[in-house]
Amino acid sequence: MTSPHTIYPRITSSIAIINNVLLILLILFKSHPKVGKYKILMIYISVFEILYAILDATIFTKESMFIVVIYNEKTLAPNFFSDIFCHWFCVFFGISMAVFAVHFIYRYLVVSGKYHLSLIGINLTDISYTGVYFWPIGADGQQHINWKSTVGILIIIMAVAASVAIIFIFGYKCYVETHKLIESASQSASFNKLQSQLFYALVFQTLIPVVLMHIPASIGFIASFFNMSMEVFGDFCFSTICLYPVLDPLPNFFIIKNYRDAIWKEIQTFKRWIVKCKGGSTVEVEIPMSSKMTSLSRDQSQTAQN
Incomplete structure (x- = not known):
């Protein structure tokens, strides 16, 4: 099947893989010596985004439904993997904010010196899907709230909210400690600049999934819960999520001097x-x-x- 839902994610996936592989090479061979073990966390994000880019799924929303769909005939993996990939796509969505929350905690510990640690015409047999249906129609012909879906989404919302809270708290703490570090001059100028660059790169890396993933998905969830969702919400969410692994490595390319200089030298x-x-x-x-x-x-x- 050749359609925008097939071509677009494959183009974005290819670019995302190239960008993240390039970033991994820069992290391994061009990092400042004082980056230390933080390289492991940076590589983890890149590997995570490569895997997310490979998971080729489509978002479909309609009235009170929010569904993640994989077309069996367009996926490069065997059909029996489709159900697993559907669930992985949702799991990776939830993991994304937790990943950056951990990074902000790590950055704070480093700078503070505290080391504690559209489906019309498609048969159900042609797709694999997972999702929530908030207001299904019961045997009496009336809509009834699906508590299993509702509770599940509430858990996701609380998990994301907790991750966002951690990001704001430790992001602010990290910002304060970074400025204290620079003003105290207790470390070399190159070390202070490096910590500042890593912090701002992480800030932009976190804003990208918030803007491209969590805000669009939250709008889709809320609209679905109130039985007001439209197909355009799913298409928009699908388009922005595909861009996430493409754009997320870019702050590292432009903000971290060692990587920026290495790229410019190769150009x-x-x-x-x-x-x-x-x-x-x-x-x-x-x-x-x-x-x-x-x-x-x-x-x-x-x-x-x-």
Whole structure:
């Protein structure tokens, strides 16, 4: 089946895998020596996002239903894995905020020095799905609340709320401790800059899943609970979740100096290789401004004497 629900996630998954593999290589070979064991947590996030990108699922919402769907015929895995992948997709969604909560706690401990630790026409046999149905129709023809689904979603909401609370609390603590560290000058300037870069990279890495995953999904959950959900909610949620593993590595590329310099160096090397392949033989030599001014003054002096 060739459709936007097939093409779009495969494009985003491919880009996400490339970005995260590149980040893992930078973490392993270009990290500042003082990053230390934090590299393990950074690699964990990248591996997590690669696996999330591979889980190719679609979101479908309608009235009081919120369903995660996998088309059996479009997945690259055998059909008997589809049900498992559906559940994994939901589990990974829940894990995502916990992952960043742990990172904020770790960053705080480091800087503070406290080391405590649309499905119309598709048969049910053609898809694998999991989801919630808040207001199913009973034998009497009336809608009744599904307490199992409701309680399950409430547990998810509480778990996400707890993770967000931890992020805000330890994010603020980490911010305060980072500024204390910089002002006290108890560590080297390079160490202080590194801690600041890691903190801000983590802040942006956390904002991306909040904006692209949890806010859209929460809107879908709330609309479904009030029996007001529309298909567009599912399409929007599906589109933004696919972007999450693509964009999440980018803050590390632009904020952490070691990684930024390594990428820029490779870009410059690639540009020189392109020029060489085109047969270019011109070599540009950059002359410092001070040398140019000295040479100009010498020429003017000679002209005046003549």
